[in-house]
Amino acid sequence: MLTITDLSLQRGGVWLLDAVSVTIQPGQRVAIVGANGAGKSSLFQLLLGQLAPEQGTVSLPGGCRIAHMAQEVAASARTALDFVLDGDHDLRRMERELADAEQRGDDHAQARIHGELDVHEAWSAPRRAESLLRGLGFADADALRPVSAFSGGWRIRLNLAQALMRPSDLLLLDEPTNHLDLDACLWLENWLRRYAGTLLFISHDRDFMDRVATHVVHFDQRKLEVYTGNYSAFEGQRSERLAQQQAGFERQQARIAEIQRFIDRFKAKATKARQAQSRVKALERMEKIAPAHVDSPFSFEFPVADKVSNPLLSIRNGVAGYGETTILAGINLSLLPGSRVGLLGPNGAGKSTLMDALRGESTLLAGERTTGEHLAIGYFAQHQLESLDLDASPFLHLQRLSPRASEQSIRNFLGGFDFHGDEALSAIRSFSGGEKARVALAVIAWQKPNLLLLDEPTNHLDLEMRQALTMALQNFDGAIVVVSHDRHLLRNTVDEFWLVHDGRVSDYDGDLEDYERWLADRRKDETEAPKRTPQGGAPSAGASGASAGEAVGESAEDRKARKRAEAALRQKLSPYRKKQATLEQSMEQLQQELALLEESLSAPELYQESGKALLKERLGEQAQLKSRLEEVEAEWLEISETVENLEAELVA
Incomplete structure (x- = not known):
């Protein structure tokens, strides 16, 4: 159990938390949400003893x-596999102790x-580490590559794998999906839902939180509010709470205005002065209810282009890749x-290669790319942030x-x-990743x-x-x-999907x-155990009349033993x-x-004054049903x- 009692925290003279108390029960999976700068990462530093x-x-x-999950990793010559195994501190400690005992010749210690x-279960550690790497999108050959050979985003994935490798009772993950593709996100969801310990994670991915979280802790005006259910349940409950808060605020404002009118009318009259003074004191004592500030700081659009061609762009008989290597054909x-x-498409299938081909980059090795006369491409990818002028302001860029x-x-x-005042005129060198992404957009x-053409446009962006x-x-x-791992964005902005797989692009x-x-x-097919083959390598067709699984030359006794084992x-x-x-x-x-x-x-009547109690009840039922469904799904997985494992044994 994690218990926070009467906690106050500040950073750089700014109060983040003020006398908050929260209890997190064992086994809960808690999404930490709140505005940027509210203190989410500081809470993690506090739990880690760094604050x-x-x-x-x-x-x-x-x-x-x-x-x-560390946010940075230095380049090193250690292999990716060794780096992930380093996450299991106890394993590494025992390995060092064993090496020392062997050097001393201490048989008892050995x-x-x-x-x-x-x-x-040290014998299975390399296999578990390889499974983590594979799930997070690394190729099998990557396990033996040095950490220094990977880009920054892939090193973040290595940090995540290392955190998952470490046996733990409390797991802290800060934006774990930021550098993942959709496949790795889906894999991570399933892994976390099977995690036996307590999970606290910071995320701006609505679908990820909906699939993983059992509870939500919301940073709100230097307080921590705990909600039961996933992110969608939190939104519903918070909307109701804000509506009630707003109604209370409006009633209070009306009462304040009434008292103020009384004070203004009678404070100069001797007969009413005492009563007017009591109203002033009542006004001072009255606890102010904050208005419900729910408006987003962002409101923008992509202006309509001055001219448009039809079609905008087409590729015929295209081949895409790098140098002599073909990745996609028949485009x-x-x-x-x-x-x-x-x-x-799976990681490495060629989605970014196709994006570059659409842009007319050198990845289009062959084929005909035809563009409309008025084609105007807006391209966003994470590496585009590096092309921004760090010494220029957002204003100067435009x-x-x-x-x-x-x-x-x-x-x-x-x-x-949300670039206002001096911020619009400040050099972006000191901007966060999210702020730079907003400048690029x-x-x-x-x-x-x-x-x-948008390649993972939501990385580093907050929910709003x-x-x-x-x-x-x-x-x-x-x-x-x-291309995005944000399913909420995909679900609400695209009308069709193209699958990039096996060197092809198809509807x-x-x-x-x-x-x-x-x-x-697909993952099941890749991990399914191969069929047992007779000595010599190639699978045998078997003797005439032999059942599937009967090996050539199998004795009657062996066959009986096998039948008993199968039974x-x-x-x-x-x-x-x-x-x-x-x-x-x-x-x-x-x-x-x-x-x-x-x-x-x-039903519209639920959102009227008379239906609020029923709305609250049904939102609670919704949260309970979603939570129960997630539990059943996790158990089913x-x-x-x-x-699957037993069936693989049966057919082996």
């Missing part, structure tokens, strides 16, 4: 093992340490005004593009991206493109900016091609849920299959109940994995 509070205490159970290593596509395309634009028009435009929007970007893309009249008929199932099936496996498998079927029925039932409940939430 001291001004007052109050933070209490953890004795012997609590904490794992956290036996003891071997026993500890066995209890620690045939057209982008028309209004095309809204999301690119799907002024260079349009020297004749008025100062006020530029300031107004930047205001929609403002530069793109200012140029009025009619084709947007992601929502503003989503709305701006919804209203954009041009064409969009986007994908399904939705994101279908794609997730496709990925799961035992089938007997062992039967209850798991029944449990799997029961859980599938439960999931279907819960999904139906949730659909009916969410349909009932659209575990059971399904067991079934």
Whole structure:
């Protein structure tokens, strides 16, 4: 149990928390949300002992093992596999002790340490580390590459793998999905839902929080508010709380105005002066209810291009790759005004290569790329941030593009991206990653493109900016091609998907849920145990009349033993299959109940004064149903994995 009691915290003279108390129960998966600068990362530093509070205490159970995800990693010659294994501090300590005992020739110590290593399941550590690397998108060959060979984003993935490798009771993750693609995000969701300890994570990815969180802790006006359920449940509960708060604020303002009128009327009259003075004191004592500040600081759009061609761009018989290496072939596509395309595909399949080919870069090795006369491309990718002039301000970036634009028009435009006053005129060198991303998006929007090519545009953006970007893309009249791990953005901005896979680009008929199932099936095929083969290598067709699995030359006794083993496996498998079927029925039932409940939430009478109590009750039921559905899904995943393993043994 994590207990925070009467805690106050400040950084740089700014109070972040003021006398807050929170209890996190073991096994909870808690999303930490709040505005940038509210103190989310400082809370993690506090839990790690890197900060001291001004007052109050933070209490953890004795012997609590904490794992956290570092934000940076220095280049080193250690292999990726060794770097991940370094996360298991106990394993590395025992390995050092064993090496020391072997050097001393201490047989007793060696036996003891071997026993500890066995209890620690050290024999499986490399396999577990390789599984983490594979799940986070690394190729098998990457395991032996040095850390220095990876880019910054991939090193962040290594940090994440190292944190997951460390045995822990409390896991702290700060923006774990920032440098992941969609495939790795889906894998991480499933891993975290099976994590047995307590999880605290900071994220701006709505779908990720919906799939992982059982609770939400919200930083709000130097307080911590705890909500039960995932992020969608938090939004519903907070909306209701804000509505009640706003109503209370309005009633209080009316009462204050009434008291003030009394004071103004009678404070000069001797007969009423005492009563007027009592009203003044009552006014001073009255606890002020803060108005519900829920307006986003962002409000922008992608202006309509002056001219548009139809089609904007097409590629025929295209081949894309690098140098002599072909990654994609047979590319045939057209982008028309209004095309809204999301690119799907496994890591390394060629999505960024296709983006570069669309831009007309050298990755298009062959084929015909035809552009419309008025094509204007707006391109965003993380490496674009590096091309910004760090010594220039947001204002200067736009002024260079349009020297004749008025100062006020530029300031107004930047205001929609929450750059106001001196900030609009400050050099961006000291800006955060999110602020630089906003500058890059403002530069793109200012140029009025009619084709947007967006490669992971939401990295580093907070929830409010992601929502503003989503709305701006919804209203954009041009064409969009986007690669993103943010499913909320994809779901709300694109009309069709293209699948980049096996060296091809093809239309994908399904939705994101279908794609997730496709990925799961693909991972299952890749990890399924190979069929046992007779000595000599190639699988044998077997003797005439032999059943599948009977090896050539198998004796009658061996066959009987194998049959008994198969029968035992089938007997062992039967209850798991029944449990799997029961859980599938439960999931279907819960999904139906949730659909009916969410349909009932659209009733307008619920949002009137008389319906508030019923609305609160139904929002609570919604949160409980979602939480229960997640629990059942997590249990189903575990059971399904067991079934798959047993079935693999059965056919081996």
